Every structure is written in C-alpha cells, then in structure tokens.
Amino acid sequence: MRRKAVHHLFRLATGVCAAAACGVFFLIVWAIASRGWAALSWRFFTEQIRLVGADGGIFYNLLGTLILLATALAASAPTATALALLHGVYLRHHPRPRRLLTLALTVLNGVPSILFGIFGLIVFVQWLGWGKSWLTGGLLLGFMILPTVTVSLMERIAGLPARYLEAAAGLGLTQSQIVRSVILPQSVGGLVTGSLLGLARAAGETAPIMFTATIFAGATVPNGIKENPVLSLPYHIFVLAQDSFDPAVGAKVWGTALVLLGVVFALSLLALPVRLKAHEEAREG
C-alpha cells in the first residue's frame, strides 16, 4: 500500500514539473500574442519604421533578417556538406582526425553567441574594414549554426545502408561519383533539417550581429559590402525593449516579437517531423 502511495506521489511530482514546463511555453506564447496581436496589420509588414519605432512598420527589419538568414544558409550549407563528407567519406578510415573533427564541432557548438559578435567585430569590422555589413552578419550566423547543420547531415550519411554504397562500388563508380549520385542525394534531408533548425536559431540571435551587421534605423536594401548594414527583427526588439516607456512603442515591440516568434516557430515546425521521428527511432533501436 505504501509503495503504491509513493508511486502516485512521485508521478504527481514529476507530472507537475512537466506541466510547469509546458505551462511556461503557453504562458510565453500567450504573453507575446495577446500584446502583439493588435499591432499586426498589412501596414505593419509593408511600411518602414517611423517616429523611432512608435509608428510605421517593420518591412526593412523583416527583409534584413531574411537577407541575414539567406547569407547564413549560403555560407553554412556548402561548408557543412564539405565537413560531413570529410567525416563520412574521406576520413572514414582515419579515426583520430575524425574524432578531432567531431570535437571541433562540439566546441564550436558551445561557443557563446556574443563571442561570435566580438570575433566578427575584430576580423571583419576592424581588420577587413567592412564596417557594419550584412555580409559579416550572415557569415557569423552561418559559422554559428555550422555544427547544427553538419551534425544533422553527418548522422544521415552515417545512417545510409551499407548495401547502397556496396552496390554503387560494385557498379564501378568512382568515389566522387558515389558521393554525388548516391551519398548526397540520399542524405540531403539531413542537410535540410539541420539548416532549418540552424536558421531557426540564427533568426532570433542578436549578439553576433549587434556590433557587426545591424543598426536600428536608416538602412534599406544593401547595395554593396562595406558599410552596408541592414535592419533586423531581434535588434529592433533589443533596442526598443530598453526604451519602451512610450505605450505606442510598446505595442509595436510586442508586435515585432510576435512576428519574430512566428518566423522562428515556422522554421522549427518545418524541421520537426523528421526530428521527432529520429528521437522515437533512437528509442526503439
């Protein structure tokens, strides 16, 4: 009888923890959505900021964030593919460099995002003399999400059935033909999932771009590299959050946060089915 009671108590206690975790999620979404909903309108998406954020919309902020994400994708996808091929194909029979590669990615994955910002400030802003530039921001975000993208692709390549490779080798294909016609097409899903997850994280990052790529107002579409910053959603929120005593600004900040949350959730949801499946498979296997 006592053992049963302990069981029910334990299950209740852990259940409360789980409910709290889910509750936090709904509370956050509710807190943002209920305050930001009113700001959303057609004009909010198509106009630029006016009156220091108190009026107008976030067109160029949204555009800037999309430019940064596209650049990050263009930088990280080929690099991640290269690293994953090194790990899965070219270094397949060299365990030590292979482990070193995984180790480097693990370390990179842990690096705090502000350090990417300062790294970019030194290398791109100062040494290369780019000033604030969209390209710096995109490259830094791409660098930051590199482990996520690479590991996702690496796992997919490692999971390819051996008989695919044997069949390809049996047909007399060269290693590079196998890479291009079997390994990459069969594992491209890993690249897509990893990129979506990485971009979901990159979209909301402020620290890597605040010193290097983004300003609060006065930028539109970049027309070069040097001194060509963009506006962005997270930096807009970051600046206004520190100075939001004006209720008109407040409504716009919550609206911007809701849009950013929408972008991030959309990217994560696209990646989710594959991820949940992978987790469950790990369980059965």
Added chain:
Amino acid sequence: MARRRRWSLTKAASWTFSVVALAGIAGLAALFAVQSLPVWKHAGWGFLTGREWFFRESLFGAAPMIYGTLVVAAVALALAAPVGIGAAVFTSEFLPRRWRLAVKLAIELLAGVPSVVYGLLGILLLRNWVYDALEPFEPLSGDTLLTAGVLLAVMLLPTVMTLAEDALRGVPGAQRAAARGLGLTATETVLHVTLPQAAPGILAAVLLSLGRALGEMIAVFLVVGRQDNQWPAPVHSVRPLLEAGQTLSSKLGGAEINIAYGDPLHWAAMAGLALVLLLLVTTLTLLGARLRRTDHAT
C-alpha cells in the same frame, strides 16, 4: 583521365571548405588568447582575482564579473535542473506515446524562443514581479542578479529537459521490463534502474545547460542591471542577489567594447574577459560531451 579529374574536384572542394571552417574555429580561440596578452602582462593573475575595474585608471579586475556569471548561472540551474529532470522523467517514463509527442512539440518550440524575446518579457514583466516580491528587502530596482537567474532558468528549462529525456530514453526498454517483472512499481523502476543508468547523461545535460547559462548574453544583459564592481561583503552573503550586478557576457555586450577598441590595454582586458568566458564554457562543453559519449557506449 576525366574520371580522375572529377574525383579530385569533389574531394578538393570538401577539403578547401573544411580547412576554412576549421581555421575559423582555431582562429576564434587563438584570437582571444593573442589579443588578451597585454592584460595578462599588465595584471597577471590579478586580472582574475582583482575586484576593481576602472579602465581610466588601468585597473582591470574581472572577479566581480566572474562572480556575477557564476551566481546567475547557479540560480538558473538550481531552479531549472530539478524541474527539467522531473519533467523529463514524467514524459519519458509515465506519459503515453501520443501525449509525449505533444509535450515534446511544446518543448522543442520553447527551446526555439529567441533570447531577445525572453529579454523583452524580463524587462517588461519579470523585473516588476521581482521588484514587488522583494519589497520587504527594499531592492533599489527590479534589475538584480536574481532576476537574471530566474529568467535564465526559464530559458534553460527546455535544454535540461530535452537532454535529460534523451539520456532516459537511452536506457533499453528490456531493463525496465525486467524490473517490472521483479515486482517493482514504475516509480521504483525509475529510481533504482532507469535514473542510475541514465545518471551520466543527466549530469551531461546539467553541465551542457550550465555552459549555455554562462554564455547567455542578451536576456541577462537586459535585466541584470550591469553594475560594475559588485562584490559580496562576506563572500557567502546572498544580499548581492537582490542587487544589480555584471556578468562576463553582459560586460562584453555593453557599449564599453566600442570605447575599448582605441586603447590596446583596455581592449586586451575585454579580450581577456572573452577568453575567460570561452575557457569556462568550453571546459563544460567538453566534460558534458565526454559524459554523453560514455553514457551512449553502455
């Protein structure tokens, strides 16, 4: 001949991109080490133990920031770890599959909430709640180390929970079945079979979350008050929790970085803070990764 050339093209491209990426990683670490050299020459170990940071007097002591970083992370972890692990146990061991997927969906999305959004919630809501709750202790404002810790705890929750759940799921189902077959209740199975086996993975979850907590900038920056040179009178005093403080990352994210660039020593001091942060986080990352590996090997 054509075959051979194509072979080398794919391979050469892979190597080129990889070398650039790996050079970037090495460069990142080397950069902070090299750039911070002047401050180590100037202050030696005093850079880590010094309690005063006045850059106009060339006084660079990082101790209050290291203290702030550790205290904020400790508060965050003390709150997030028990709840996160409890939630992981419940979803992994007690929830039916369909519900588990729903919970995981919510947690995955929660993990994706950007830190600037947490910062906004912190600055406009949490800070006022903390100020009201602490009224009997008369805090100067709602911007305190405690506020930053609580906010960070919410941010860490999905990380702790996901990693701990991974560890629990890694324990083979046969072990559970055997324990139940011996007549143990589900709770006894968890406490005596599943949790001990998943312990390295759960410890890894805590360490990796701690690493993330130390480096988090934006949200902490917005609610920590960014007050330099805060040092607790008796070291174990909890009073500083109710006061503003500074962490390594909030210092690095502030405007001082732009002032510092003109002055080599001041810049070296900022790079030194970055190096300390990088070393702290990397140590935790490597420990966590190692534990996860041993966990998976069993």
